[in-house]
Amino acid sequence: MSVITGLGVVAPNGIGVKAFWAATLAGRSGIAVLDRFDTTGYPARLAGLVGTVDPAEHLPARLLPQTDVSTRLALIAAEAALNDAGVDTEAMSEYDMGIVTANASGGFEFTHREFRKLWSQGPEHVSVYESFAWFYAVNTGQISIRHGMRGPSTALVAEQAGGLDALGHARRTVRAGTPLVVCGGVDSAFDPWGWAAHLASGRVSLVPDPATAYRPFDTRAAGYLPGEGGAICVVEDVDAARVRGARVYGEIAGYAATFDPAPDSGRPPGLRRAAEAALADAGVLPQDVDVVFADATGVPELDRSEAEALRGIFGEFGVPVTSPKALTGRLLSGGGVLDVVCALMSIREDTVPPTFGTTEVPAGYGIDLVLGEPRRMRVDTALVLARGRWGFNAVTVIRNHWKRD
Known part of the structure; x- marks a missing residue:
């Protein structure tokens, strides 16, 4: 492990x-x-x-x-x-x-x-x-x-x-x-x-x-x-x-990566497939995920496709979703790892940070985006998504290492 x-x-x-x-x-x-x-x-x-x-x-x-x-x-x-x-x-x-x-x-x-x-x-x-x-x-x-x-x-x-x-x-x-x-x-x-x-x-x-x-x-x-x-x-x-008596923040329970098909292929993007593969790698069912840290580009067509992938996995409004990167911008290779830090802190403090700046989510997206203020809730398992330009997708499952009653 x-x-x-x-x-x-x-x-x-x-x-x-x-x-x-x-x-x-x-x-x-x-x-x-x-x-x-x-x-x-x-x-x-x-x-x-x-x-x-x-x-x-x-x-x-x-x-x-x-x-x-x-x-x-x-x-x-x-x-x-x-x-x-x-x-x-x-x-x-x-x-x-x-x-x-x-x-x-x-x-x-x-x-x-x-x-x-x-x-x-x-x-x-x-x-x-x-x-x-x-x-x-x-x-x-x-x-x-x-x-x-x-x-x-x-x-x-x-x-x-x-x-x-x-x-x-x-x-x-x-x-x-x-x-x-x-x-x-x-x-x-x-x-x-x-x-x-x-x-x-x-x-x-x-x-x-x-x-x-x-x-x-x-x-x-x-x-x-x-x-x-x-x-x-x-x-x-x-x-x-x-x-050595180290403090443990959490476990890297699952990971997967995919690559999007060519834009004119007619095949769907690879993000959902990466998320499902990461969950399977972790042995985690969708209903066991407490929060999703979304890639969240802010580009309407990409936001729409990510929301579609999340609905396909979790159902409509099936899991809290957030994107703290609205406060930092997209950091290229640093963005996904910074979301992992947030996931670990959410697990540690049972608190999900909101997506600042966003006020109105299109109804058709069907996602439970955390808005306005932090949401206090139990967090044991987080799914972190990242998409890079030119078709890169990577997903990590972060899990609480210590079992709780």
Whole structure:
């Protein structure tokens, strides 16, 4: 059995689990006007920004010139997760600790800064760290080096679905014999090129009001807002966790991934199939699920298709549904893992956070979307959904490890 024993969060509305969870319950948003460069003239200017953390306070000075924003945030989250889990990495064999991270954009800001130097000043001015700081696998590599971890490690790229894929792969790695795996997803792509890439999707909300721009499952939904940050988890074999007396947040009980068929194939999207496969993997029936953390793009046709998948599995209004990411924006590989953090906290505190910003759900959706304020209820099993652009789907079942009467 694979359990989660440590959490590290770097979110637009809170650094650390405690601050993030408090903000999520209170409706404190991390959405703001993008201020990394002059966005005058762009059709959208709002994003979920991690603006309250100084990497120099958390990382050695030698790492700062080597790393992109996303890698710095990943290193901060990884250290927080290990501390939260009470892991003494020096006391463990370096080959008993693995790493799996997801990343959708690589070191976007870093590499484009170096490209500008190349074009304007010449190759002799390009940082030697460009050779690896741009790469999708750099977060896995830097965490490995910083904490002396040489066990099975990998990097995954599946856009918004990638973070859940990382947890699923970590679970597989633990089952194969590695006692501890650091896993999760963190992303940031907010330089001019990154912002252009976000806008190129055609799905970013153009609404200028931060309070209403991203309204998942709403009658007035007009798209999503991008964000940065994410979360890192420590996943362990349950017996190894017990030996060292670790606190257990919950169990990764089930996981599945699918890929959507071609748009003109006439076949349905793969999200429902992934959710059903994850439930089957966990040995959980639909009626045993207490809450669903939805992917919730805020794009009407995608919200509609997700609602259809949920109705097909649970029936009309069959399970509470929520999407805290309305307060952070969609964090690419970090989004699904941040929802897992919310799921674990919901289990711990028997409280489901609402979907802020959304006020009116189309009747035809047939979903019980939690709105307005947190819902106090018993939570033992949560289903977390994530969809990435170009057809990626990933679903995780998170379950309370300790049985309750």
